[in-house]
Amino acid sequence: MPLHADLPLLCPVCSQPVELVGQHPAGQSRLICGSGHSFDAARQGYFNLLVGKGTAFEADTAEMVDARFTFLGNGHYRPLAEAVAAAVVPSLAAEAAVVLDSGTGTGHYLRVLLDAAAAQGRKVAALGLDISKFALRRAARLNPEAVNLVWDIWQPLPMAADSVDAVTVVFAPRNAAEFARVLKPTGRLVVVTPRPGHLSSVAAVTGMLGIEEGKDTRLISAMAARFTVESTRDIDFPLSLSRLEAAHLAIMGPAGHHLDRAAVAARLEDHPQNIESEARFRLTVFRPAQPQMP
Template sequence: MPTSTDLPLLCPVCSGQLVFSDANAGGSTAPGQHRLACTSGHSFDAARQGYFNLLVGKGTAFEADTAGMVEARFNFLGHAHYRRLAEAVAAAVVPCISEERAVVLDSGTGTGHYLRVLLDTAAAQGRPVSAVGLDISKFALRRAARLNPEAVNLVWDVWQPLPLANRSVDAVTVVFAPRNPPEFARVLRPTGRLVVVTPRDGHLAEIAAMTGMLAIEEGKDVRLAAAMGRHFDLEASSDVDIPLALTRPEAADLAFMGPAGHHLERREIVERLEDRAEPVRTEAKFRLLVFRPKNVAAA
């Protein structure tokens, strides 16, 4: 369960402040669990695995990652293949956080591996930080809550208003996840930063050709710049390239853990790789972008 219970969380029903309360007071949850509740009486019990589901109403049209996709991602990232990327994200974020009561939002936290490295990096530098991890997939948050028990892990749809107070967050990280620029700008403090990671042209090209992974959309960088331009100014951009030499099961996990997992069965990917010699070689190509809120003085 989270080590920090003083976070700027908002009730998704009434927008009142959400605070941690004694889950056993009402007798509806097991000992050791927690509940988030507001003064209007809306409450959300922690799932057995440690995350909270704040989704209310009709739900979301966004397609969540399946249990199989999440397992593939957990296995692949657990072997530290993308460790260099996680360290680059942490290096971009940690200098931006405040020295006291720092808060980081990991939007689209997935299995929590990138946030784990960020939290460890901040702690090693003597800069403790509270963290909120959002994801639409309950399967992902089951993993994230175990990996990052000190964070508050929430099932949430990033296209809805974020359950966080205005100007309450030092940094927002978005690694291969949907982006909601107006909401990110709203929750960021004036000195805050938004760190976005996207794939570049040629990302995993060799494995994509073997397995039927979706290609990188043309013009994606232009659309990203246009979407961010109303709310953010680009402060820095850097590329992270990671050569990969994988076993066939690792290559299958890599293909299945992304968008291909929504339209291909894992067995299909495994079959397409079964005649390939090991190691299966490819290169991951990422772009890391750091944005600062626009027109802070006038906001």
Template sequence: MLPDAANLLLCPSCRGRFLSSDGGPGNPGAALRCPVGHSFDAAKQGYFNLLVGRGTVFEADSASMVAARFEFLEGGHYRPLAEAVAASVAPALAGDKPVVLDAGTGTGHYLRCTLDTILARHSAVAAIALDISKFALRRAARMNPEAANLVCDVWQPLPVADAAVDAVTVVFAPRNPAEFARVLRPAGLLVVVTPRPGHLAEIAARTGMLGIEPDKDERLAESMGGHFHLNLARDLDLQLSLSPTDVENLAYMGPAGHHLNRASLTGRLAGLAAVTDVWARFRINVFERLQDPGSVTTWPRSVPTH
């Protein structure tokens, strides 16, 4: 069956509204079709691949990176972060049937928590999940079968209608402010999660993980200028007690996984203690869409949470 959000999607080739099909005689599978005739069939895992045209400059996560992320998140280590993201979008989800878009959904764990939180208050919710990695979408489609799980490039025009969603979440993923502003309703919220200086510092050097740029907040604010106003920046610190396998998965599941060799990483972590205490330091940024495109984005004082 097609997700409820299918009627909010646009064809990536012609930008026309999809005329969805749940199958029938001679057409057993779900498909997205537009009036011009472009058609996208659902993969057997339940997602749709909407990549068209020229290739992306963004490197998709590999199957092994996605597997590491799935195993780590299944351990519940970042569950408080997922709950904080869900709480941050809640003020925008007051309608009868709210719509949430998760850009860079990965394995779908953060969206799952958000959907469960919404469904505790509403009888229905529609969701759209985007990622460049088909390996991630295979996991996400199983995690969130009610969502429209789409392989697409966030740097390109999103396959979503104007003013169609109430909230956009972006957890450690690329951001396209202009497109997020376009698809958000006027009172919608954009929630962006970024790491803070000191994030995973206890294991960063040993694992070869990438460092956190000192001007990351300023660059985020600058990139959002002209589209969003930052309403709140909340800090969340989590003390994690990790096994050697957890540490390896944590290192390999992120951006460093694109250049780390898994076998070398395993060797580098040989002799690691049975339990390693690590601090994860996040910033949860809640943006409101600017009604006046000429407004200036400001950066309020953050609210620490431990």
């Protein structure tokens, strides 16, 4: 597993820089810091840097991840992935740019970004963070050139300050303070959120959670102390899904924590084989707020 020399990872125990050294006896890689704290890669290629009490947050299950991997792998959200890449890649330096994909999930959005960067001749060191080991098993295989870490986004990020050129957050929690700390002053934060009406026809049938009104206003308010909105873009496109694809869609998101797949399938049995819906997203680009002059 290659580790870009400029990837600014820090040890979660002592905050010293970590490096990839040697090989695990089973053939896997190892991260180690100057104090000797080491973290072996899992067989699938990701690292778990959570120490101490770990995390109290509920990670996505294997069933949720399997559904998401299948759905995204079939290209249903490809227009969104391309929009994220288009928002990030042109702003990256040609050499040694660093991208953090926070809440990387199965890694599909980062994959499209890395491919777009490579097509433009830009060298990118990428870090994918997620709390679900099931998701990172998929992400590590899809993005072997990235470093994929199990991590709790609400803990201090294991990265140096002012070291990241872009942070992407697609349907994941947002730790504004930590994003501001690790981003360079010239960096960008790209956040994707669903808009009201997103997948409404599928949600009505399957029992998925609806999109709350005012979500965008709350996002901007939560980021305002540390970030300024640079641009917003709405991304809408139609979806024509089979009943099985609609079931994958329902299970793969937050609703998958409480929905039963068999019950979802039963609800869909009385509906046409092709279910028409619409994806409605908002992509917001933030730049770090400039410090106030005294």
